[in-house]
Amino acid sequence: MKRTTLALTIGLLCGFATLVTTSGVSAEAKKKKRSLTVSQMMSGLVKPKYVALKEGLSKETISKDDWKALATHAALLNESSYSLMQDDRCPDGDWKEAAMILRKASNDVLANIAKENATGALKAVEKMTLSCKNCHAAHKQ
Ligand code: HEC
Known part of the structure; x- marks a missing residue:
């Protein structure tokens, strides 16, 4: 073939x-084929990257290396929006919608990081916060 x-x-x-x-x-x-639980994804990836992004973007001066690290945080958050939809993790439309907000907002963050625009990136992070809130309201005990 x-x-x-x-x-x-x-x-x-x-x-x-x-x-x-x-x-x-x-x-x-x-x-299910993946070992990672949603709880582990949240505590080990989503939360640390979210916090690092918020803190890093709030610094007074952001170096070239900082921008590079910030892009990594945002890209990993973007990646988690895909993992959240895989391995039968997504139970319903609320979950999917929240994952899509995370995906879009993290891409907006990345676009702003590429322009070294901290204010714009922080605004996009705020939109990302909506994904945490919405999904947790529907699915976190
Ligand atoms: C698509 C759904 C979804 C999105 C989006 C989401 N979460 Fe979660 N999160 C969950 C669920 C479900 C749990 C509960 C997991 C459990 O206890 O099994 C959780 C739990 C957590 C926890 C507790 C983890 C632990 O120790 O068990 C933290 C912290 C967290 N999320 C942070 C965030 C942050 C920050 C964001 C946004 C950047 C976010 N989450 C976005 C679904 C989501």
Whole structure:
């Protein structure tokens, strides 16, 4: 099989697996495969990166190295918006909506960081806070 055909076949199979999973047809396909719990993702990744971003952007002077670190924090928060949607972690529309706010806001933060615009980035962080609040209101005990 040609490489492109193989890639296409695998892609189609993955798409099919997703379809089966989301429609709830196969319990086996729905089984969790990742070790990371949502609680661990929050305490070990989302919260520390969120705090580091907020604190770093509030500093009076931000060096080149600081901007680089800030971009890493924002990109990891963006990545967590994908992890939150994977491995059958998303239970409903409230969750998805909050994850999408996190995704968009972290991208806005990144765009502002690229321009070294701390004020703009902090505004985007405020929007990101809405994702924490909304998801916790619906899903955190
Ligand atoms: C899409 C849903 C969702 C989003 C978005 C979200 N959280 Fe969470 N968070 C949860 C859930 C669910 C829990 C409870 C986890 C548990 O106890 O099993 C939680 C728990 C936490 C905890 C407690 C972790 C622990 O020690 O158990 C912290 C801290 C936290 N979130 C911070 C944040 C921050 C900061 C943001 C925003 C940047 C955020 N979360 C965004 C769903 C979300």
